[in-house]
Every structure is written in C-alpha cells, then in structure tokens.
Amino acid sequence: xxxxxxxxxxxxxxxxxxxxxxxxxxxxxxxxxxxxxxxxxxxxxxxxxxxxxxxxxxxxxxxxxxxxxxxxxxxxxxxxxxxxxxxxxxxxxxxxxxxxxxxxxxxxxxxxxxxxxxxxxxxxxxxxxxxxxxxxxxxxxxxxxxxxxxxxxxxxxxxxxxxxxxxxxxxxxxxxxxxxxxxxxxxxxxxxxxxxxxxxxxxxxxxxxxxxxxxxxxxxxxxxxxxxxxxxxxxxxxxxxxxxxxxxxxxxxxxxxxxxxxxxxxxxxxxxxxxxxxxxxxxxxxxxxxxxxxxxxxxxxxxxxxxxxxxxxxxxxxxxxxxxxxxxxxxxxxxxxxxxxxxxxxxxxxxxxxxxxxxxxxxxxxxxxxxxxxxxxxxxxxxxxxxxxxxxxxxxxxxxxxxxxxxxxxxxxxxxxxxxxxxxxxxxxxxxxxxxxxxxxxxxxxxxxxxxxxxxxxxxxxxxxxxxxxxxxxxxxxxxxxxxxxxxxxxxxxxxxxxxxxxxxxxxxxxxxxxxxxxxxxxxxxxxxxxxxxxxxxxxxxxxxxxxxxxxxxxxxxxxxxxxxxxxxxxxxxxxxxxxxxxxxxxxxxxxxxxxxxxxxxxxxxxxxxxxxxxxxxxxxxxxxxxxxxxxxxxxxxxxxxxxxxxxxxxxxxxxxxxxxxxxxxxxxxxxxxxxxxxxxxxxxxxxxxxxxxxxxxxxxxxxxxxxxxxxxxxxxxxxxxxxxxxxxxxxxxx
RNA sequence: GGACGGCUAGCUCAGUUGGUAGAGCGUUCCCUUGACGUGGGAAAGGCCACAGGUUCGACUCCUGUGUCGUCCACCA
Numbered sequence: 052x053x054x055x056x057x058x059x060x061x062x063x064x065x066x067x068x069x070x071x072x073x074x075x076x077x078x079x080x081x082x083x084x085x086x087x088x089x090x091x092x093x094x095x096x097x098x099x100x101x102x103x104x105x106x107x108x109x110x111x112x113x114x115x116x117x118x119x120x121x122x123x124x125x126x127x128x129x130x131x132x133x134x135x136x137x138x139x140x141x142x143x144x145x146x147x148x149x150x151x152x153x154x155x156x157x158x159x160x161x162x163x164x165x166x167x168x169x170x171x172x173x174x175x176x177x178x179x180x181x182x183x184x185x186x187x188x189x190x191x192x193x194x195x196x197x198x199x200x201x202x203x204x205x206x207x208x209x210x211x212x213x214x215x216x217x218x219x220x221x222x223x224x225x226x227x228x229x230x231x232x233x234x235x236x237x238x239x240x241x242x243x244x245x246x247x248x249x250x251x252x253x254x255x256x257x258x259x260x261x262x263x264x265x266x267x268x269x270x271x272x273x274x275x276x277x278x279x280x281x282x283x284x285x286x287x288x289x290x291x292x293x294x295x296x297x298x299x300x301x302x303x304x305x306x307x308x309x310x311x312x313x314x315x316x317x318x319x320x321x322x323x324x325x326x327x328x329x330x331x332x333x334x335x336x337x338x339x340x341x342x343x344x345x346x347x348x349x350x351x352x353x354x355x356x357x358x359x360x361x362x363x364x365x366x367x368x369x370x371x372x373x374x375x376x377x378x379x380x381x382x383x384x385x386x387x388x389x390x391x392x393x394x395x396x397x398x399x400x401x402x403x404x405x406x407x408x409x410x411x412x413x414x415x416x417x418x419x420x421x422x423x424x425x426x427x428x429x430x431x432x433x434x435x436x437x438x439x440x441x442x443x444x445x446x447x448x449x450x451x452x453x454x455x456x457x458x459x460x461x462x463x464x465x466x467x468x469x470x471x472x473x474x475x476x477x478x479x480x481x482x483x484x485x486x487x488x489x490x491x492x493x494x495x496x497x498x499x500x501x502x503x504x505x506x507x508x509x510x511x512x513x514x515x516x517x518x519x520x521x522x523x524x525x526x527x528x529x530x531x532x533x534x535x536x537x538x539x540x541x542x543x544x545x546x547x548x549x550x551x552x553x554x555x556x557x558x559x560x561x562x563x564x565x566x567x568x569x570x571x572x573x574x575x576x577x578x579x580x581x582x583x584x585x586x587x588x589x590x591x592x593x594x595x596x597x598x599x600x601x602x603x604x605x606x607x608x609x610x611x612x613x614x615x616x617x618x619x620x621x622x623x624x625x626x627x628x629x630x631x632x633x634x635x636x637x638x639x640x641x642x643x644x645x646x647x648x649x650x651x652x653x654x655x656x657x658x659x660x661x662x663x664x665x666x667x668x669x670x671x672x673x674x675x676x677x678x679x680x681x682x683x684x685x686x687x688x689x690x691x692x693x694x695x696x697x698x699x700x701x702x703x704x705x706x707x708x709x710x711x712x713x714x715x716x717x718x719x720x721x722x723x724x725x726x727x728x729x730x731x732x733x734x735x736x737x738x739x740x741x742x743x744x745x746x747x748x749x750x751x752x753x754x755x756x757x758x759x760x761x762x763x764x765x766x767x768x769x770x771x772x773x774x775x776x777x778x779x780x781x782x783x784x785x786x
Numbered sequence: 787g788g789a790c791g792g793c794u795a796g797c798u799c800a801g802u803u804g805g806u807a808g809a810g811c812g813u814u815c816c817c818u819u820g821a822c823g824u825g826g827g828a829a830a831g832g833c834c835a836c837a838g839g840u841u842c843g844a845c846u847c848c849u850g851u852g853u854c855g856u857c858c859a860c861c862a
Contacts, residue, residue, distance in 0.1 A: 280862080476857090628800090
C-alpha cells in the first residue's frame with residue numbers, strides 16, 4: 052500500500068508518457084502468450100480456449116483507421132476473454148499482398164532509377180521486394196503495438212515465410228491430386244496494364260458512356276448486329292439470336308462466310324436464351340475469345356476461338372495485318388472507318404455501359420483466352436473426415452457445397468446476420484477461381500515441367516531438367532489458409548489441436564468474398580472443419596462527410612497522429628462507440644477529442660478517490676450504509692449488463708454504457724453525494740463511502756480495461772490495494 | 787435487372803423480445819464549490835422519411851412509396 056499519491060496523479064493524464072511504458076510492461080510480462088498464462092497460473096491448463104487470428108495487414112502497408120478499428124474490436128474481445136480466465140490467443144502476422152507489394156516496388160524502382168522488373172530480372176527483383184517488405188514490416192508491427200494490441204508476438208507469422216510456404220504447397224498438391232486444381236485454357240479476366248490475370252472478385256465495374264455501333268457483317272448478310280466493341284468482331288465466329296425471336300428464327304443454323312477486310316470469316320447463326328431480343332437489333336455477334344458469355348455459347352455450339360487481342364491489349368495477327376499491333380482503341384477507330392467506307396455501318400448511338408475495370412489500376416479488363424491454373428468449385432471429391440454438421444467422412448461433395456453448408460447449418464454465425472444472404476448469393480454465382488498470377492512476388496506455383504511431364508509437389512523434384520511454373524498464386528490462396536497455417540499445419544501441432552477452430556474472425560465486410568469465403572473453402576476442404584465459429588464484420592471508416600478516406604482527397608485521418616494528440620484509448624473509444632457491425636462509420640477528430648476528455652475524467656476521478664482514501668485500510672470491508680448498498684447494487688447491474696453486451700458483440704453499447712455510468716452516475720452523482728459524507732464527522736458514513744468509492748473505481752477500470760487498456764492499467768497501478776498483478780490478467784468482475 | 791442497408795435533436799449516431807424517444811459534439815444561460823473549466827448545473831431542440839395495415843397502443847411488426855448508399859449480376 053502506497054501511503055502517498057503517485058506524483059503523476061497530481062498532473063493531468065498524459066497518454067504520451069504512459070502508453071509505451073505500459074505496453075512494454077505487458078510485453079515483458081509475457082501474458083500475451085497463453086502458454087505463459089498457464090505457467091503462471093493466470094488460467095487453467097485445461098481452461099476453455101479463445102483464439103483469433105489477426106487479419107494480416109499488408110506487410111508494406113501503414114496503419115490506417117480501418118486497421119485501428121479492427122485492432123480495437125479484436126483487442127476488446129481478447130482482453131475480455133483473457134480476463135474471463137480463458138486460454139486466450141491472438142495470433143498476429145502480416146500478408147505479403149503479392150500484387151500490391153510488387154506494384155509498390157515496381158513504382159519505386161521506376162521513379163528512382165527508371166528501371167522495370169524485367170531490366171533487373173526475377174532474382175534481383177525479388178531480392179529488392181523482400182528487402183522492402185522486411186523494412187516495411189517493422190513499421191506496421193510498431194503501429195500495431197501503438198494501438199495496444201495484446202497479440203502474441205512469439206507466434207507471429209507471415210503469409211510468405213517458410214512454414215506458410217509448406218502449407219501453401221501442401222494445400223496445392225492435395226487439391227491437385229483431388230482434381231480440384233487444374234490447368235486449363237479458359238477465358239480469364241486479364242489486365243493488360245498489370246499484365247496479369249484477375250479473379251472474378253478483383254474485377255470492378257464503372258458506369259461509362261460508350262458508342263453502340265449497329266452494322267452488318269456484309270452487304271448480303273440478312274440482318275445487323277450491335278456492339279460497343281466493334282474491333283472484337285474481327286474475332287467473331289457466330290451471331291446469336293433468341294430462339295423465340297420471329298425475326299431471325301428462319302436463319303438459325305445458317306452459316307455465312309463474310310470478309311471484314313482481313314480475310315474469310317465464318318459466321319454461324321445460333322440460338323441462345325441469353326440473348327435479349329429488346330437490346331440493339333436482337334442479334335449478338337459472338338466473340339468467343341473475348342467475352343465470358345460468348346465463350347459459354349461457343350462451348351455449347353462448338354465454335355472456334357479467334358484471339359484478336361493479346362496480353363498487351365494490342366491486336367493480334369489474326370485480326371488482320373492492317374490491325375496487328377494496334378491498340379484496341381486505334382483498331383476500333385480504324386475498323387469503324389472501314390465499316391463506314393463499306394457502307395456497312397447503320398447506326399451509332401451513345402449508351403451507358405458498365406465497363407469492367409481492374410481493382411488495382413482501374414484500367415479496362417480484357418477478357419481473353421489463356422492457359423491458367425484454376426480451383427474447380429463444382430467438382431465432387433471424397434471428404435476424408437469431417438467435423439462439419441451434416442457432412443460425413445467419405446461423402447462426395449463439392450467446394451461450393453462445403454462453403455454453403457457450414458453457414459447454412461449455423462456452424463458459422465455471421466454478424467450481422469444479413470451478410471449470410473450476401474454470402475450465399477455470392478456462392479451461387481461462383482465460377483472456378485483463377486489462382487495463377489503473372490507476377491513475380493508471391494508463392495510460385497509448386498509445379499515443375501520437363502518436356503511433356505508435369506510434377507506437382509511440396510519440394511522441387513530431385514532430378515535434373517525441371518522448370519518451375521513461372522507464375523505465382525493469388526495472394527488469397529495463402530491467406531485462405533491463415534487460421535491453421537499460422538498454427539503449424541500441415542504438422543499436427545499442439546497449437547493446432549488447441550486453438551483451431553478459432554473463436555471468431557473479425558474483419559471488414561469488404562473482404563467477405565476475397566478472404567472470409569476463401570478461408571471457409573480452404574478449411575472445410577483441407578481440415579474437414581470450420582475456420583472460425585463466428586464472423587464479425589465491421590463497417591468501413593469514412594470521413595466526417597461519409598467519404599472514403601483517400602490520399603487524393605486529403606481527408607485521411609492518420610491514427611498515429613490521433614494517438615499522439617489524444618492517446619490510444621481515446622482513439623479506440625471513438626472507433627467503438629456509435630458504430631454497429633456491418634455499417635460504415637463517420638469519424639471526426641472532434642469525436643476522438645471527446646474521449647480524450649473522458650480519459651481525463653477517469654484520471655480525475657482516480658485522483659479524487661485516492662486522495663480521499665489514502666488514510667484508510669481498504670482491504671477491510673467496513674459496515675456499509677443502505678445508500679452505498681444501493682450504489683453497489685447498481686454497479687452489480689452494470690457488470691451484468693456490460694458482460695452481456697460484450698458476449699453479444701455489442702461493443703458499441705458496452706462502451707457507451709460504461710462511459711455513461713462512469714461519468715454521469717459515478718462522477719456526477721455518487722462522488723458528488725459522497726463529499727458531504729467524506730468531509731463530515733460520521734465515521735460509519737465516511738468509511739462506507741470510502742470503501743464504496745474505491746470499490747466502484749476498481750470495478751469500473753476493470754470493466755473499462757478492454758476498451759481503454761492503457762489508462763486503466765495505469766490507474767490500477769496507482770491504486771493502493773493489495774493486488775500486485777497487472778490489470779490485464781485481473782479476473783473479470785462477477786455480478 | 788436482383789439483393790441489402792440508411793433515412794431518429796443543428797451534426798454524428800444509439801434505441802434487441804411494441805408502452806408516444808436517448809448519447810456525444812454543437813447551441814443558450816448560470817457557476818473561480820477544496821477530483822476535474824479536458825469541469826459542474828440548467829435549458830432549448832425531434833408529427834423517429836412518407837402512406838397504409840396489424841394492435842388498446844408502433845421509432846420498434848407487416849405492405850407499399852420516396853430518397854441516399856452499397857453489393858451482385860449484366861445487354862453484346
């Protein structure tokens with residue numbers, strides 16, 4: 052018991068002088084690591100576990116408010132459960148973020164030395180990316196610590212480290228052996244600028260004005276077609292009409308030979324339900340090589356693919372000598388001119404078009420045929436064992452079905468619930484997942500070729516003459532394994548047995564498909580289990596006007612700036628209160644400031660309580676007045692309420708209720724009423740008030756700890772009680 | 787085209803088993819009271835988007851409309 056008030060308490064609360072010191076204290080205690088907690092008796096060896104994996108931030112990224120929000124929510128969950136006596140693990144790591152990182156380094160190289168990756172070669176380029184990632188890694192880790200995150204750094208992982216590489220290759224090989232991974236010549240989303248494939252989810256859409264051209268393939272062709280991409284028509288092999296369209300019915304099955312100025316081209320009239328008779332002329336030029344839907348029609352009707360656009364976004368030889376090498380737009384102008392000259396062009400009109408663009412560079416995506424690796428989501432395979440409700444070992448099942456069933460049967464609960472519907476809808480529309488990328492940074496595909504042979508394995512084949520597939524895997528392939536690759540899979544480690552499935556995955560709704568769904572896919576397939584029992588989706592942090600925070604608008608609020616000015620606790624509270632799962636939040640500096648005031652209030656309450664209880668032995672509970680009994684009853688009700696709200700993931704409510712209680716009940720009412728009693732000469736009233744104030748304060752900071760870990764830990768250390776432990780391992784109050 | 791979400795005090799948002807509404811910030815007035823002016827006290831301010839329906843009673847449930855936004859699909 053300290054007889055004197057800590058000197059710090061005589062001054063206003065200074066987060067800057069407190070937070071780093073406290074974080075170091077926590078780290079040194081080892082309690083972020085559940086093994087240490089077991090060793091030191093903080094929790095039982097057989098205690099119930101609570102585990103979450105940190106959604107790994109991009110290794111080359113910097114902390115933004117979205118990260119802060121996610122770290123705050125997860126830290127609340129983790130600290131709460133640790134205090135509840137669970138064996139609690141929060142496993143951190145970073146993501147190599149293949150294309151994002153590669154692009155960053157390429158840009159840096161180009162800006163600084165004017166070189167491209169091809170100038171320096173693959174090996175040298177990767178050396179540079181790795182170096183860059185390594186440096187950047189320390190920045191993001193430091194920033195995660197600044198948020199107060201109680202993650203177990205001893206278990207830190209990286210999606211591209213050695214262990215994760217083994218996991219990725221093991222997963223790939225298993226899928227290959229089961230026929231779920233295949234190499235095929237398919238129409239893929241191709242970004243000529245990034246020079247790589249994109250998955251369907253990486254394609255975004257933008258409304259744009261476009262010209263719809265109506266023209267005939269030839270003067271004697273019986274009808275016209277309409278298109279916004281005339282240049283692709285050089286690769287047409289059919290024209291499709293609706294089978295019920297009376298205008299064209301008679302022509303179905305006819306075959307025409309036309310010449311669009313680059314030689315003979317065979318056009319067959321086919322029927323397909325997908326054709327809308329109302330649009331354009333009701334007849335659709337089928338370009339199997341450069342349209343997903345046209346490709347499907349081509350498959351059904353056995354039509355040839357004529358690739359007229361190449362990977363650089365330029366016309367190929369097949370488009371004709373006069374077009375070869377031209378950019379798409381140039382070719383379009385030239386071909387339209389040709390149509391005009393030939394008097395084949397009937398109409399030009401402006402229409403709205405939904406243009407496919409690359410999510411990274413926002414440039415148009417070219418669908419084109421390419422030899423790539425895919426995950427087959429519709430192929431049945433035999434699941435060797437299963438912890439999945441409704442699925443038994445040995446059953447025939449598809450990846451799609453697995454993804455669907457674990458949410459359908461409630462084994463995975465999504466908060467807010469409405470996202471389950473969105474998830475199901477996504478699965479329904481899901482096509483095979485293109486997983487190969489033509490970039491260098493990432494997991495190189497574990498496939499080796501020698502002449503006509505193909506070898507798939509975890510290790511490179513021993514004998515000579517093998518060449519590894521140059522492509523790398525979609526970054527989400529490796530992050531899909533995250534909940535168990537971080538725990539040691541494919542080895543059957545104690546961690547894997549203890550902490551998997553994880554309790555909850557907390558992330559932004561914007562990566563529900565990219566990541567959450569892929570984790571479900573990988574885990575159900577590889578482990579026959581779920582990756583997590585709950586999914587909590589937070590909204591996006593926007594600026595005070597509801598706009599996305601972006602560098603170009605200049606409306607970015609940097610969490611580190613806010614931490615510096617207002618402290619981490621205030622920043623965390625501002626991201627928790629007034630928000631609800633799945634809904635975007637608007638953040639302003641004013642809001643953060645308000646919680647800085649709250650931190651100060653806690654500080655001043657502490658000063659008041661400490662200075663008025665210093666002369667008393669608080670370990671002995673005195674006789675309590677009825678009034679104080681009422682006060683404690685109210686506190687008990689608060690404990691029950693806060694516990695309930697956290698259990699239900701209502702952090703915003705728990706935080707708000709704590710704020711309200713501490714300020715407007717405890718400070719404004721209980722403390723105010725206590726003054727007369729503390730300064731009066733009734734000994735019973737006085738000691739009852741002292742004990743009660745002290746008890747309410749210790750309970751309040753305990754309840755507040757998950758939300759505002761720094762100030763509460765600091766206050767705890769200055770209270771004159773017999774509890775020497777850190778607040779972070781103090782048992783959660785019972786009501 | 788389909789689905790989903792928001793629409794509650796000037797602003798940002800809560801409101802979970804239906805009983806005519808709350809918080810923060812802001813505004814106005816008062817208070818150098820011995821924890822705190824990063825404070826305290828008081829006050830103003832809302833036909834809870836609109837229209838129907840269920841009900842003794844609806845911000846809360848149902849139907850429809852409007853509006854803003856998001857996601858998905860896609861017409862070439």
